[in-house]
Amino acid sequence: xxxxxxxxxxxxxxxxxxxxxxxxxxxxxxxxxxxxxxxxxxxxxxxxxxxxxxxxxxxxxxxxxxxxxxxxxxxxxxxxxxxxxxxxxxxxxxxxxxxxxxxxxxxxxxxxxxxxxxxxxxxxxxxxxxxxxxxxxxxxxxxxxxxxxxxxxxxxxxxxxxxxxxxxxxxxxxxxxxxxxxxxxxxxxxxxxxxxxxxxxxxxxxxxxxxxxxxxxxxxxxxxxxxxxxxxxxxxxxxxxxxxxxxxxxxxxxxxxxxxxxxxxxxxxxxxxxxxxxxxxxxxxxxxxxxxxxxxxxxxxxxxxxxxxxxxxxxxxxxxxxxxxxxxxxxxxxxxxxxxxxxxxxxxxxx
Amino acid sequence: xxxxxxxxxxxxxxxxxxxxxxxxxxxxxxxxxxxxxxxxxxxxxxxxxxxxxxxxxxxxxxxxxxxxxxxxxxxxxxxxxxxxxxxxxxxxxxxxxxxxxxxxxxxxxxxxxxxxxxxxxxxxxxxxxxxxxxxxxxxxxxxxxxxxxxxxxxxxxxxxxxxxxxxxxxxxxxxxxxxxxxxxxxxxxxxxxxxxxxxxxxxxxxxxxxxxxxxxxxxxxxxxxxxxxxxxxxxxxxxxxxxxxxxxxxxxxxxxxxxxxxxxxxxxxxxxxxxxxxxxxxxxxxxxxxxxxxxxxxxxxxxxxxxxxxxxxxxxxxxxxxxxxxxxxxxxxxxxxxxxxxxxxxxxxxx
DNA sequence: TGAGGTTGTTGGAACGTTTCAATCGGTTGT
DNA sequence: ACAACCGATTGAAACGTTCCAACAACCTCA
Numbered sequence: 201x202x203x204x205x206x207x208x209x210x211x212x213x214x215x216x217x218x219x220x221x222x223x224x225x226x227x228x229x230x231x232x233x234x235x236x237x238x239x240x241x242x243x244x245x246x247x248x249x250x251x252x253x254x255x256x257x258x259x260x261x262x263x264x265x266x267x268x269x270x271x272x273x274x275x276x277x278x279x280x281x282x283x284x285x286x287x288x289x290x291x292x293x294x295x296x297x298x299x300x301x302x303x304x305x306x307x308x309x310x311x312x313x314x315x316x317x318x319x320x321x322x323x324x325x326x327x328x329x330x331x332x333x334x335x336x337x338x339x340x341x342x343x344x345x346x347x348x349x350x351x352x353x354x355x356x357x358x359x360x361x362x363x364x365x366x367x368x369x370x371x372x373x374x375x376x377x378x379x380x381x382x383x384x385x386x387x388x389x390x391x392x393x394x395x396x397x398x399x400x401x402x403x404x405x406x407x408x409x410x411x412x413x414x415x416x417x418x419x420x421x422x423x424x425x426x427x428x429x430x431x432x433x434x435x436x437x438x439x440x441x442x443x444x445x446x447x448x449x450x451x452x453x454x455x456x457x458x459x460x461x462x463x464x465x466x467x468x469x470x471x472x473x474x475x476x477x478x479x480x481x482x483x484x485x486x487x488x489x490x491x492x493x494x495x496x497x498x499x500x501x502x503x504x505x506x507x508x509x510x511x512x513x514x515x516x517x518x519x520x521x522x523x524x525x526x527x528x529x530x531x532x533x534x535x536x537x538x539x540x541x542x543x544x545x546x547x548x549x550x551x
Numbered sequence: 552x553x554x555x556x557x558x559x560x561x562x563x564x565x566x567x568x569x570x571x572x573x574x575x576x577x578x579x580x581x582x583x584x585x586x587x588x589x590x591x592x593x594x595x596x597x598x599x600x601x602x603x604x605x606x607x608x609x610x611x612x613x614x615x616x617x618x619x620x621x622x623x624x625x626x627x628x629x630x631x632x633x634x635x636x637x638x639x640x641x642x643x644x645x646x647x648x649x650x651x652x653x654x655x656x657x658x659x660x661x662x663x664x665x666x667x668x669x670x671x672x673x674x675x676x677x678x679x680x681x682x683x684x685x686x687x688x689x690x691x692x693x694x695x696x697x698x699x700x701x702x703x704x705x706x707x708x709x710x711x712x713x714x715x716x717x718x719x720x721x722x723x724x725x726x727x728x729x730x731x732x733x734x735x736x737x738x739x740x741x742x743x744x745x746x747x748x749x750x751x752x753x754x755x756x757x758x759x760x761x762x763x764x765x766x767x768x769x770x771x772x773x774x775x776x777x778x779x780x781x782x783x784x785x786x787x788x789x790x791x792x793x794x795x796x797x798x799x800x801x802x803x804x805x806x807x808x809x810x811x812x813x814x815x816x817x818x819x820x821x822x823x824x825x826x827x828x829x830x831x832x833x834x835x836x837x838x839x840x841x842x843x844x845x846x847x848x849x850x851x852x853x854x855x856x857x858x859x860x861x862x863x864x865x866x867x868x869x870x871x872x873x874x875x876x877x878x879x880x881x882x883x884x885x886x887x888x889x890x891x892x893x894x895x896x897x898x899x900x901x902x
Numbered sequence: 903t904g905a906g907g908t909t910g911t912t913g914g915a916a917c918g919t920t921t922c923a924a925t926c927g928g929t930t931g932t
Numbered sequence: 933a934c935a936a937c938c939g940a941t942t943g944a945a946a947c948g949t950t951c952c953a954a955c956a957a958c959c960t961c962a
Contacts, residue, residue: 201918201919202918210941210942211941211942211943212918212919212920212942212943213920213921213922213941213942213943213944214940214941214942216919216920216921217920217940217941219919219920220920224939224940224941225940225941226939226940226941229940229941241681241685243657243660243661243685244661244918244919245602245661245663245917245918245919246658246661246662246663246919247598247599247601247602247607247662247663247917247918247919248598248602248917248918248919248920248947249918249919249920250598250919250947251596251598251599251602251917251918251919251920251947251948251949252918252919252920252921252946252947253919253920253947254947256598266617266623266626266627266642267620267623267624267627267827269618269620272617272618272623273618275617276617276618276644279644288658290641290642291617291641291642293627293630306594307597307639309594310594310595310596310597311597311598312596312597312598330592334592334594419827419828419831420827423831450828450831451831453831453833454830454831454832454833454835457833458835476618476770476771477770477801477828479805480770480774480801480802480804480805481805481831481832481833482804482805482808482832482833482834483833484805484809552948552949553948561911561912562911562912562913563912563913563914563948563949563950564911564912564913564914564950564951564952565910565911565912567949567950567951568910568911568950570949570950571950571951575909575910575911576910576911577909577910577911580910580911595948595949596947596948596949597949598947598948598949599917599947599948599949599950600948600949600950601917601949602916602917602918602919602947602948602949602950603916603917603948603949603950603951604917604949604950605917
């Protein structure tokens, strides 16, 4: 910047003004400075700006799994909201490992980010509370929280679980499995809880929900879960499975059809998230839809509001409602008429 | 840091030494400083470090599409290589839009990142050349380049295209389509080129390759492509399609089976990338496998080498070889025995 | 005893910005 | 003719680190 100033024959302060408050400086001076910038190929040093400003223009987004399209969609929403406000999102992948989550939080705090959007791995929020207490705004994503320390944006996972299970019950299923894990993930626990509520509401025994616990929520774990379901003796085998997310559901679908079972006739499947691949599976996958991009967008807006308002900020708790997206993988009866009549051949089988 | 120094009764320099070269400082002083750090909840200011150091510990990774699992896998490889070297990867999504790519490059340069890993949108490398000339190492990812300005890590896409098309020809197909676009993406153009080479090598007319050009490489574009293929009169319709990536192929698969056509009997499909979802599709998708994580890892290592060696760095050009991953979506004949005997029922149909 | 080492600590300059009070011509109003 | 004001520019003080030459205290050996 010093070089630019010298070349344009002005002082450092003027160059800074051209960069930050161009209207303050006379048009011809401004032009001279801009020319010098061009000629020298000058590029602002963001570190120095941040150091001076005390805060960066970056927002941290810590997700459980980047290879899960759900999170990339959330990230997408966050990114566009941030871009509209001149900020950037730094995407960090904890991979459901608490140590990585911690590492990334340290890193983000050292960078003095504007704030952190996070879907925490566990339920121990002490690190986050410290972060918030030291002045970095935190917003919980895809996870409600009654804490007074931050905003949160969530989807009603209990309701989602209830919707999914009710749908299966309504389709005539009585032996239903729940695949998902670890149960320490609040999303998983709540979806499961919703399912048991639906069973109870239908006069069935909630304890009869068959748990297929998985180490994580990936395609591979889904394949393993599918194998485990098929390994159950037929008389006892669930006729339907509710998976804690679509990755799992797609894995189950693959394992099960790979072994010659028919979906939904032999096993009905419903997932959760309604990622794009769900509809694209060749037995189109029923799922519970969440407003993925809106989650990211809303969380970012809450965060920026807090970062700017500093004092006069009221923490808020936003809860979206999930919706059923019914497709072939869970439909045993003739497909109910929906507004847009579906094209495919309706399944006639019934159990 | 000043507060820490005061509390521990030492000078600023000593605190810095505790943080950066702990072995230089006497054990008890060190402990006193560490205690003070804990008590005050001190967190290093990364901006100040960077300003002083002149360079950050961040690596920029600019990809074409974060929602494409191929790139998240590349990112994963890059991330772990970076982590081993105490660096972090900042993931940026250009979404195939040149303006966004430019914005992100500006941003990364302002941050004085250690270097930039990029799969460029177009073929205009002038912005990158400027970046490299000003001293930021650049590594081209998934794109070969003979430029003397940077390293590159690529996969031989021409070979990949040849493999895919040869396989289809060998399966008896004569009317073959290529779905992909825009052709300005080098990946797309080269995969297509490989396919025409394969046709020529088999004594077929390379010009007979039927182009289904798509605006981008997404699931949605694939569905549209599938519809366009089925709209072709049956006598003239291709019996096989080679898709420029798996997202496209999965889209085609969905559209085609949704309209009652059978895969591979009515239309054989082969994709590219071999993402996890490919094997998980219910007609498991044949594909061309690329070493996704290795690409990211190798690129990062080249980058870090350049960033460190500064002077004595030789630009290198790494080219991986792709492999066929044959699955049901392209197999008309009895499945050839592979080392691990496949479980499913073999297809008996033949054309 | 004093020269030379070793070990641990210190003070201050530098990194590249932003910000703000101060300054400087030049008008304008009275 | 003087005060008051205006817009444009300047100079210097931060911001929080790292780095390095210098120093102090102590030890060792001739």
